[in-house]
Amino acid sequence: xxTTAHVTCPLCEATCGLSVTLDGNQVTGIRGDADDVFSHGFxxxxxxxxxxxxxxxxxxxxxxxxxxxxxxxxxxxxxxxEIDARLTPIMNEHGRDAVAVYAGNPSVHNSSTALYxxxxxxxxxxxxxxxxxxxxxxxxxxxxxxxxxxALTIPIPDLDRTSHLLMLGANPLVSNxxxxxVPDARGRLKAIRQRGGKIxxxxxxxxxxxxxxxxxxxxxxxxxxxLLFALISVLFEENLVTLGRLEPHVAGLDEVRSLAEPFxxxxxxxxTGLDAQEIRRMARELAAxxxxxxxxxxxxxxxxxxxxxxxxxxxxxxxxxNLDREGGAMFPLAAAxxxxxxxxxxxxxxxxxxxxVRDLPEVIGEIPVxxxxxxxxxxxxxxxxxxxxxxxxxxxxxxxxxxLSEALRQLDFMVSLDIYLNETSRHADVxxxxxxxxxRDHYDVALYQLAVRNVANWTPAVLPTELPQExxxxxxxTGIVTGQGANADIAALDAFVAGEIARRSKVDVSVADGxxxxxxxxxxxxxxxxxxxxxxxxxxxxxxxDLGPMKPRIPDVLGTASGLIELAPExxxxxxxxxxxxxxxxxxxxxxxIGRRQLGSNNSWMHNLETLVRGQNRCTAQIHPDDAVRLGLxxxxxxxxxxxxxxxxxxxxxxxxxxPGVVSIPHGWGHDVDGTRASIATAHPGANSNLLxxxxxxxxxxxxxxxxxxPVEVEPARSR
Ligand SMILES: Nc1nc2c(c(=O)[nH]1)N[C@H]1C(S)=C(S)[C@@H](COP(=O)(O)OP(=O)(O)OC[C@H]3O[C@@H](n4cnc5c(=O)[nH]c(N)nc54)[C@H](O)[C@@H]3O)O[C@H]1N2
Ligand SMILES: Nc1nc2c(c(=O)[nH]1)N[C@H]1C(S)=C(S)[C@@H](COP(=O)(O)OP(=O)(O)OC[C@H]3O[C@@H](n4cnc5c(=O)[nH]c(N)nc54)[C@H](O)[C@@H]3O)O[C@H]1N2
Ligand code: SF4
Ligand SMILES: [Mo]
Numbered sequence: 001x002x003t004t005a006h007v008t009c010p011l012c013e014a015t016c017g018l019s020v021t022l023d024g025n026q027v028t029g030i031r032g033d034a035d036d037v038f039s040h041g042f043x044x045x046x047x048x049x050x051x052x053x054x055x056x057x058x059x060x061x062x063x064x065x066x067x068x069x070x071x072x073x074x075x076x077x078x079x080x081x082e083i084d085a086r087l088t089p090i091m092n093e094h095g096r097d098a099v100a101v102y103a104g105n106p107s108v109h110n111s112s113t114a115l116y117x118x119x120x121x122x123x124x125x126x127x128x129x130x131x132x133x134x135x136x137x138x139x140x141x142x143x144x145x146x147x148x149x150x151a152l153t154i155p156i157p158d159l160d161r162t163s164h165l166l167m168l169g170a171n172p173l174v175s176n177x178x179x180x181x182v183p184d185a186r187g188r189l190k191a192i193r194q195r196g197g198k199i200x201x202x203x204x205x206x207x208x209x210x211x212x213x214x215x216x217x218x219x220x221x222x223x224x225x226x227l228l229f230a231l232i233s234v235l236f237e238e239n240l241v242t243l244g245r246l247e248p249h250v251a252g253l254d255e256v257r258s259l260a261e262p263f264x265x266x267x268x269x270x271x272t273g274l275d276a277q278e279i280r281r282m283a284r285e286l287a288a289x290x291x292x293x294x295x296x297x298x299x300x301x302x303x304x305x306x307x308x309x310x311x312x313x314x315x316x317x318x319x320x321x322n323l324d325r326e327g328g329a330m331f332p333l334a335a336a337x338x339x340x341x342x343x344x345x346x347x348x349x350x351x352x353x354x355x356x357v358r359d360l361p362e363v364i365g366e367i368p369v370x371x372x373x374x375x376x377x378x379x380x381x382x383x384x385x386x387x388x389x390x391x392x393x394x395x396x397x398x399x400x401x402x403x404l405s406e407a408l409r410q411l412d413f414m415v416s417l418d419i420y421l422n423e424t425s426r427h428a429d430v431x432x433x434x435x436x437x438x439x440r441d442h443y444d445v446a447l448y449q450l451a452v453r454n455v456a457n458w459t460p461a462v463l464p465t466e467l468p469q470e471x472x473x474x475x476x477x478t479g480i481v482t483g484q485g486a487n488a489d490i491a492a493l494d495a496f497v498a499g500e501i502a503r504r505s506k507v508d509v510s511v512a513d514g515x516x517x518x519x520x521x522x523x524x525x526x527x528x529x530x531x532x533x534x535x536x537x538x539x540x541x542x543x544x545x546d547l548g549p550m551k552p553r554i555p556d557v558l559g560t561a562s563g564l565i566e567l568a569p570e571x572x573x574x575x576x577x578x579x580x581x582x583x584x585x586x587x588x589x590x591x592x593x594i595g596r597r598q599l600g601s602n603n604s605w606m607h608n609l610e611t612l613v614r615g616q617n618r619c620t621a622q623i624h625p626d627d628a629v630r631l632g633l634x635x636x637x638x639x640x641x642x643x644x645x646x647x648x649x650x651x652x653x654x655x656x657x658x659x660p661g662v663v664s665i666p667h668g669w670g671h672d673v674d675g676t677r678a679s680i681a682t683a684h685p686g687a688n689s690n691l692l693x694x695x696x697x698x699x700x701x702x703x704x705x706x707x708x709x710x711p712v713e714v715e716p717a718r719s720r
Pocket of ligand 2: 012
């Protein structure tokens with residue numbers, strides 16, 4: 001029998017609505033849901049592969065334990081008994097910090113791991129908590145935290161109403177948007193131009209997004225903070241600062257003015273590689289636009305001045321009067337779980353504890369993943385002896401990946417919650433697989449907090465599963481780390497969690513009676529949320545509920561101790577001298593490595609689907625024709641790329657879309673390692689660019705890794 005179900009795609013941040021057709025339990029087709037209130041029928045190649053992912057024969061469907069180096073399929077009871085037997089003694093003997101957690105990107109896109117992961121991590125109580133955020137967006141949390149008072153109070157471009165978008169280090173035509181939940185980015189960007197607006201892209205590569213834009217500025221990697229400061233200096237110099245409605249709500253204006261002084265367009269031009277007059281024109285046009293937004297992503301966060309760049313982006317939004325204004329950069333108000341619906345003025349802080357080996361400060365409870373290997377490999381009190389990964393593949397996604405793999409080999413015990421036996425989970429002793437996106441309920445608790453339009457959409461599980469839901473797995477682990485053994489009462493733990501959520505949502509827990517797991521929590525959060533919704537309302541609306549465009553929220557949204565927008569927080573401005581020193585440096589001819597995303601990839605883990613990897617090898621080193629000639633590289637030839645951390649061999653792709661002096665290699669490849677179970681990915685391995693990225697290079701403030709702007713040497717392979 002053929003049936004159709006409507007789901008929200010959980011693969012990336014865009015939250016597209018998809019229509020899944022099924023013949024019994026077999027997925028026969030996936031299309032964009034034309035009636036989805038947010039995505040209106042948009043779909044990308046990855047979303048269309050949800051069925052292939054579900055039916056992938058390599059995907060794990062039962063827990064596995066490694067015995068004498070061999071994987072053995074076991075029952076769930078055996079798996080948890082093994083974990084209890086091996087993890088509990090480590091905790092008893094060496095303390096909780098001896099057990100580390102690494103939570104990866106899909107854990108945010110999964111209601112089970114997003115809502116119950118926190119329960120487990122809290123119960124474990126380790127200071128060694130790592131996530132993909134420290135190879136991603138942590139600078140945004142840091143700057144938003146200090147400027148607006150909460151790490152999730154991040155201004156989002158009002159894409160559907162803006163008339164001028166200045167976009168740095170983002171390629172939403174390929175990534176489908178990030179820290180900007182925006183299905184059909186292409187359509188929405190085109191609409192800006194159609195209504196007479198302008199799009200300006202700053203990127204060392206003429207990306208697909210840059211091709212669509214009105215203007216593209218090929219900046220030197222890692223120098224965005226200098227450009228942003230120069231734009232600010234022009235605003236002050238030419239009296240273009242207009243705070244407008246924000247005037248009474250802003251602190252630190254004079255300090256920003258004096259900090260910006262040395263960073264004139266003329267001073268930053270030679271380092272950014274951009275023309276001073278062009279920078280002046282960019283600033284004037286930004287100031288003149290009626291509703292403009294400045295937006296930066298991965299290219300601006302995973303670089304040496306990630307936090308300064310993230311901060312300066314929102315300083316620019318503020319100084320041009322575009323913060324919290326229609327068509328500018330605004331604050332969403334999510335229906336459920338909004339972290340800043342009613343903020344308390346407690347301010348933001350970091351560095352509440354520090355890492356043992358490199359003395360790096362905690363930020364939002366996390367230690368930089370770049371130092372995970374140090375903490376495992378360095379003996380002494382507090383050394384990490386066990387690791388639990390939750391939806392993460394750090395052996396492909398974090399810097400100096402070879403060293404991390406070596407470290408994982410030395411652990412006493414490792415558990416992976418993962419759906420594949422891959423480059424990371426092969427190091428585990430126990431793997432606990434979870435159901436696929438089609439086998440679980442879904443509500444995007446995190447990403448609706450970052451959406452260009454307020455929407456709410458609930459997805460009930462489409463297919464039955466034999467696997468426990470991951471919230472149940474996480475509660476069983478919670479039972480183990482709280483000393484209740486391998487068979488704790490899951491229902492009682494879940495009821496306790498629901499009680500906590502009800503208390504925080506200021507609703508009576510009994511209103512959600514009859515529901516369990518994420519469904520109960522979401523129901524409670526919706527009821528306590530700003531729109532007076534219930535889960536039943538969402539169940540009755542399979543294409544979602546539209547809650548309208550973003551609305552101005554200042555001052556209510558501010559959670560700083562002063563109740564003001566802190567334009568010049570000391571925790572951030574302390575790093576300005578390091579940027580100032582860049583002005584005195586001369587640019588040498590060293591090649592630098594940057595990353596790029598690809599339509600058919602989802603970081604490291606969807607390469608086992610034939611439809612997404614077939615055709616040409618896409619893991620290439622893109623290089624400018626002038627560099628190719630200078631370095632003796634030819635299109636299709638093999639290059640050896642070396643850095644302080646390591647070396648890889650990659651096919652060369654000569655293209656004038658890349659700025660001279662820059663080499664672009666996508667991450668997430670390198671599937672040619674032993675001991676994995678992913679036949680298609682292994683046949684399309686590519687090379688791991690994170691063998692080149694350097695674990696010692698990080699944004700000084702947030703500890704986020706530098707993944708863009710890594711010094712490398714490139715030479716043809718034949719010279720060896
Ligand atoms: N050089 C370089 N490195 C980068 C980046 C870059 O731009 N350049 N980008 C960085 C960014 S932004 C990110 S977010 C990180 C991502 O880093 P990670 O999150 O560590 O890596 P992913 O590739 O997303 O791996 C996700 C893992 O989750 C598993 N998985 C998928 N779905 C599920 C599920 O439903 N349940 C469970 N239990 N497991 C599941 C997959 O099999 C895979 O092992 O990579 C970072 N690394
Ligand atoms: N298809 C696909 N979509 C994805 C993902 C994926 O792997 N594949 N990953 C998802 C994840 S986890 C994330 S975090 C988002 C990321 O979303 P985006 O940030 O939009 O991701 P990218 O496409 O990597 O775009 C980064 C751009 O920054 C440029 N860049 C590099 N260095 C610099 C620099 O120093 N300055 C400037 N100005 N630009 C620079 C790169 O050339 C690139 O065009 O994408 C998400 N969506
Ligand atoms: S853009 Fe993202 S959310 Fe939309 S279909 Fe593709 S992977 Fe899914
Ligand atoms: Mo990411």
